[in-house]
Structure formats: C-alpha cells, structure tokens
Amino acid sequence: MADAHAKPQHDYHIIAPSPWPALASLGALILAIGGVAWMQALKGGSLNLFGLDFASANFWIFAIGMVIILYVMYAWWSDTIKEGKEGHHTPVVSLHLRYGMIMFIASEVMFFVAWFWAFFDASLFPGEVQQVARAEFTGGVWPPKGIEVLDPWHLPLYNTVILLLSGTTVTWAHHALLHGDRKGLINGLALTVGLGVLFSFVQAYEYMHAPFTFHDSIYGATFFMSTGFHGFHVIVGTIFLLVCLFRAMGGDFSPRHHFGFEAAAWYWHFVDVVWLFLFASIYVWASFGATIAEGH
Template sequence: MMMSNHFFHLVNVSPWPILTSLSLLNLASSVIEWTLTGGYQFLFMFIAQVSLVSYQWWRDVVREAFYEGWRSAKTNTMISAGVMLFILSEVCFFSSFFWAYFYYSLSPDHSIGLCWPPAGIMSIDFMGIPFLNTLILLGSGFFITWCHYSIMINSYSIAKQTLIICCLLGVYFISIQMYEYMNLEFSFSDSVYGSSFYILTGFHGLHVLVGLLFIYINLVRLTIVSFSSLMMMGLEYSIWYWHFVDLVWLFLYCFVYWWGS
C-alpha cells in the first residue's frame, strides 16, 4: 500500500501522456504533409485524435482535483508556479521575435531601402482594423475579469454570461484578423517586414485560439457547475493566459502597427 505521509499527489498510472505525445507527433506529420502536398485528410483526423485524448486527460485531472479532492494546498501552489513559468517561457518566445523586429527596424540596411517600412511596402493604418482589434481584446479581458469576480460572489448566472461574451469577442477578434490577412497588400515573403509581421501576428493569433479553447472548456465546466468559488484554478489559469495574450497584443499594436508605420 502506498504511503501518503507527504503533501504531494502521486497520480495513478495513465495512458494519456504517451497517447498525447503520439497524437501530437501524428498531427505534426500531417501538417508537414499538408504543406508539401496539399492533402489534408489526415490533418483533420489527427486534430480529432488530439482533441479526444486531451478531453479524456483533462477529464481525469478535473475528477482528481474537484471530485476526489486529491489536491493539497501545496500541490496547488506548485501547479500555479508551473503555470507562471509556462507563461514566462511564452514571454521569452515572443521577446525573441520582437528582438529581431527591433533589430531590423531600428537599423534598416541597403537591402530594404534604408527605411522602415521597407521601400515598396504600404504600412497598415493603425487606426483601422488594428485599433478595432485592440478594443475587442481589451473588452474580452474586462469580461473575463468580471466573470472571475462574479464567481467569487457566487453569482454564477452573470459569470456564465460574461464568459460567453468573452468567448464571442475572442472569435470576433480571430475573424477580423483573418479579414485583415486576406486584404493585406504584402505577403510573408515581402522582405523582413512581411516575415516579421506575419510571424508576430500569426503566433499571437495561434495563442488566441489556444486561449479560446481554454476559456471554452471552463465555460462548459461553469455550465455544469464543475467548480466553485473555492476551487476554480482552471479558470484562474485561463484568465492569466488571456491577460498575457492581451498584453502581447498591446505590444504588437504599439510597436508593429503604430510605431512601425
């Protein structure tokens, strides 16, 4: 019999870590195939596979934490520290791309016309779609914070409504971003400006999609009352992540759209 004279939760044997790894490997291979050959049949199949395995893994984690009560205060503190370190790694990830952007924009060389934006590239009006997207993301951050406050005072109906509005604003942001991409006059291969712009905004859009998935899962849990004001760490982590996404967008708007124009 396993002794429990410690503050840590030793999880049961689970097939989900290895299955998740294999599913992600298959997904990466299908993305490469889609890029090289244009075939996307396996892509959708492996997206469904990753989603199914992730759902079952998250189900087990929720059951252990909320229904079985295996999480001690020390375990929760360490999980929170891990999420903070993950967000810190994301800060380093975006910092590397911002570093490259500032390197080329602050000292443009002859190959791009000694100017920024490079010669022949029409910059984006920062008071147009980018400003609208800024308002949308800031509004979503406001509503998800309102949701958190509503749960703390046990007002679950308002919490559900505000979280739904946050999800809708996130979807609206992605839709506007796609519309902007389809109407831009430069592409990824148009000098270092195009590559920097699409890498920064594209990876931010990917993080918005991940954040939306995170928030949607918490919306489902909120609908079925799967957490309380005393045990809502998953929602709190999604709020941390969403505010990080908001902060990255503010940097993008100020330096790529506004200052870069």
C-alpha cells in the same frame, strides 16, 4: 478503520499510471514530421527520413499528429478535472498546478520574444553596410520600399479595444466567482468568449484585405508570423474560456476551487498583454513615416 488506513496521510496526489505523456510525445513527433514534410512539399521539395519519402502523405501525417495531440489534451485535462472533483486537488497540489501554469506562460513569453527579436532586428538595422543582402531586402529603410502598411488606427485599434474589453469581462467573471455569483460568472465568461470570437473575425478580415503578403518582404514575414501566432493563441484562449463557460454552467467551480478558470484567465490576460506590445510596435511604431494603404 480500513478506510482510514487506505486514505493517504499527506497533501500530495500520487497519480495513477497514465498513457498521456507518452502519447503526447508520439503525437508531437508525428505532427513535427508531417509539418516539415508539408512545408517541403509547398516549395516543391520532399522530406526523406529513415529511408522513407513523405512527399505524398505530408498533410495526412500532419493531420494524424494533430488529432492525437487534440485527443490527448481532451483526455488529460478530463482526468485532471476528475481528480479535482474527487478531492485530490489539495492546497499543495493546487499550488503546484499554479506553478506549472506560470512556467507554461513564461515559455510562451519567450516564444513571442523570438518573433519580436526577428522584427526589431530587421526594422532597427535595415541598411547596415556589412549586410548587403539585408539592404537589398529592405531598400535600406523600414518598412521596406514599396510596402504599404495597415492603418494602425483602423482595424488594429478596434481589435485593441475588443481585447481590452475582454480583459475586463473575464475579470468581472473572476470577481463574480469569488463572491459566489454564478450568474455573473456565466455572463462574464459568455461576453469574453464572444469578444474573443469577434477579435478573430476582425483579424481574419484584416488579413484578407492586407496590402502586402507573407512573401512580399521581411516586413510581411515578421508581421504575419507574430500577429498570426498571436491570433492562434487567441483562438486557443477562446476555446479554453468556452470550456470554462460550459463547466460554469454545469456548476463545476466554487469560490474555493476554480483553478481551471484561474488558468484560463491568466492565459487570456497574457494574450491581452502580448497584443498591446504587438499593437505598439508592429502596427503603430512601424507605421511612422510609412505609406498607409487607402481604406486599411
């Protein structure tokens, strides 16, 4: 009788007091200060904040913030997994978790919109008369004069095929999970993680052999910022799926309760779609009429 009175008579989960939101905010603040100080140091400057000079400790401030953020991610998600195992993820709670993931992906979409905006703003209007500085940066053409671009039908095409295949394998894993096929789930996740790692290696090789640099022109800056942040998201997504793989091997997921995997699959499909836009615009469209670097 006492247990019946103690058990909540609703579908919501009242979360116990948690230190993670406050600690995450602190870590983000330290990370931001360290990142700005580090960038200032790279160009020979320094960051003075609250009367303190962060010139000598810029990297370590950044590293401390990063460690705090990574620890909070691990601890907070561990708590969420524990809550799910304890039966707190009722249909209402699961729905709210899905809404949260949808809003997170929507914020990521707007993040990439900013980089596409920067790229198209520079590429569609490279020689506007009223923007003399821009014409000087680009030579009035796009890609800017003197810039040799990557062959879109070489390494970028390979990576496109790799990501499309990974989208297929993660869908296979999801289908296997829904039908109680644990072996298919594990195999599909393992293949997706492997393809994610392969994509990162191919992109790293491409960067090391790129015929232009970040500092060459606005082309290099927009190219590396947009594709580089996408590459970072691929690494995050690969880690996300790797955690799901370990959980699947431990028997955590069931056909009815598997939001952690579902969130990872959504994120991975988002990464796939962003890459298709990057490939079509920054690699293919921007190479029309441009000089293709030999062997790239």
